[in-house]
Amino acid sequence: MFPSVDGRLTIFAVLPVSLVVITALRRFIENKQNKPSLPPGPVPLPLLGNVLSLNAKEPWLTYTEWRAAYGDVVFVRLLGQEVVVINSQRVAEALLDKRSRIYSDRPTIATVEPFGWSVAFVFAPYGDEWRLCRRLFHQTFRPDSALKFRPMQMRRAREMIVNLIDDSQHYHTHFATFSSSVAMSVVYDYQPSARDDPLIQIVEKAVEIGLKVVTPERAILLKLFPFLLRLPDWCWGSSIKRDAQISTNRMTEMMETSFRYTQQHMAENSVLGKCSMVTENLQRMEEQDQASRSLFEGTLKKAASTAIIGSYETTTSVLMIFALAMVLYPDVQRRAQAEIDSVTGRDRLPAFEDRASLPYVESVLRETLRWHPVAPLGVPHATSSDDIYNGFFIPKGATVIYNIWGISRDEKRYPEASSFIPERFLDVNGVLTDDDPAGYVFGLGRRGCPGRYAADASLWSAIVTMLATVDFSSARDDQGNVIDFTPQFLTGITRYLVFLCHCIRY
Numbered sequence: 001m002f003p004s005v006d007g008r009l010t011i012f013a014v015l016p017v018s019l020v021v022i023t024a025l026r027r028f029i030e031n032k033q034n035k036p037s038l039p040p041g042p043v044p045l046p047l048l049g050n051v052l053s054l055n056a057k058e059p060w061l062t063y064t065e066w067r068a069a070y071g072d073v074v075f076v077r078l079l080g081q082e083v084v085v086i087n088s089q090r091v092a093e094a095l096l097d098k099r100s101r102i103y104s105d106r107p108t109i110a111t112v113e114p115f116g117w118s119v120a121f122v123f124a125p126y127g128d129e130w131r132l133c134r135r136l137f138h139q140t141f142r143p144d145s146a147l148k149f150r151p152m153q154m155r156r157a158r159e160m161i162v163n164l165i166d167d168s169q170h171y172h173t174h175f176a177t178f179s180s181s182v183a184m185s186v187v188y189d190y191q192p193s194a195r196d197d198p199l200i201q202i203v204e205k206a207v208e209i210g211l212k213v214v215t216p217e218r219a220i221l222l223k224l225f226p227f228l229l230r231l232p233d234w235c236w237g238s239s240i241k242r243d244a245q246i247s248t249n250r251m252t253e254m255m256e257t258s259f260r261y262t263q264q265h266m267a268e269n270s271v272l273g274k275c276s277m278v279t280e281n282l283q284r285m286e287e288q289d290q291a292s293r294s295l296f297e298g299t300l301k302k303a304a305s306t307a308i309i310g311s312y313e314t315t316t317s318v319l320m321i322f323a324l325a326m327v328l329y330p331d332v333q334r335r336a337q338a339e340i341d342s343v344t345g346r347d348r349l350p351a352f353e354d355r356a357s358l359p360y361v362e363s364v365l366r367e368t369l370r371w372h373p374v375a376p377l378g379v380p381h382a383t384s385s386d387d388i389y390n391g392f393f394i395p396k397g398a399t400v401i402y403n404i405w406g407i408s409r410d411e412k413r414y415p416e417a418s419s420f421i422p423e424r425f426l427d428v429n430g431v432l433t434d435d436d437p438a439g440y441v442f443g444l445g446r447r448g449c450p451g452r453y454a455a456d457a458s459l460w461s462a463i464v465t466m467l468a469t470v471d472f473s474s475a476r477d478d479q480g481n482v483i484d485f486t487p488q489f490l491t492g493i494t495r496y497l498v499f500l501c502h503c504i505r506y
């Protein structure tokens, strides 16, 4: 029997649909069979993914817990975004460094542009503008060029001590002034005043809001509800728009004011502002036509302000961590002071030439970087093509997070990881081991921190000079009683310590 007309119509309608379904099913099964599986990770919820399981304030804690359950490479979904978390230095080296061709992009973070942080090339995609910024940076900050800053860094460290002894309550301000003054001197040849410098105040205010929000985890709200940036001012929830506007204005002010400073000094042919990253490059481009000049000037501005942003919070935070360690571990402070005294004889201040003779001080610096990493998740990378690692599929466009915190708290590598024990970096003969946290706290691969050599010298000069001259201890009230405190950390892309201490001449 032949099917009826209605029946034939049904067959004609069903046939193509079935074909589509069968083809899709076949592809799905083939994919399942051929494609390696994604790395293991927590089960995601529909649409939300793993967002609800994440500690929003300190996501590194959740990622570190997941390492125990899923291993060194964990796959996570934050809303629709695929995220790969790297939990070991070995895997980070294998991917971010050895396969840097694939792992050097940055993800789009919904807060970067609205909060004015696209002036920092830290967040720039892996493209031509980033390459030019990085080249400009490299000319100034590569290891052999950075050596030239050392006399200035040591001079600045000594000035900081004078201010610290004079006005010990505001140690945070002195650390911040020191950190910024090194970068401002190199980049703009700007010499900030010891206190209340107007440009340093501009930098401080500029980064204040953005530092807390320019991470993939903190950007989730804006990614989910981008209309928040368009709400009228009177509407509930519009504070995000206002903060974004304030942050953008301040970031622009920071970039333009410092750049103008150097341009003005060049125009006036002043001695100041003559020898800096900005001056040298502005002079180099004098030969170029107007169009190329303005293009290059825009990129130079970005590279220059990124150096200030990159130095300010990170170096200041490490010095705050150092001060906390000295308060909580007075024996470490005494042992480091004794080592310095044995080299200098207490009749001169330590200098860079003494560095090799001060292994204990070196171990204190290493432990400071490890104990509380100031950038616990670094800056996220992104993949620019599909990859397969250890049999796991890593998709193109995935955000790749490098869990520096987790590495620093690995109990197998660092027993009693939450304690400050510089001796872990010394062998039985007091010689430094090969384990240097600088190998992971500055990130890795083509996006690894280009300021790391300058940062290392700034930190060493500040730490050694403080140990040689001042004693850190708990703050006391008017009656001389120790004020109890619990260290508090403000979190965002960095982890920033707030605490009270007291320092007196050693």
Ligand code: HEM
Pocket: 121, 122, 123, 134, 137, 141, 183, 306, 307, 308, 310, 311, 314, 315, 318, 374, 375, 378, 379, 380, 381, 441, 442, 443, 444, 445, 446, 447, 448, 449, 450, 451, 452, 454, 455
């Ligand atoms: C203790 C001090 C510092 C720490 C812990 C630190 C840490 C980091 C980390 C973890 C990254 C991300 C690396 C990655 O994506 O793999 C980074 C990037 C960067 N840092 Fe630093 N940094 C410090 C000081 C500095 C200083 C002093 C400067 C400038 C003079 C600087 C400039 C930069 C720049 C420009 C980038 C972005 C590189 C890129 O995207 O290509 N940093 N830093």
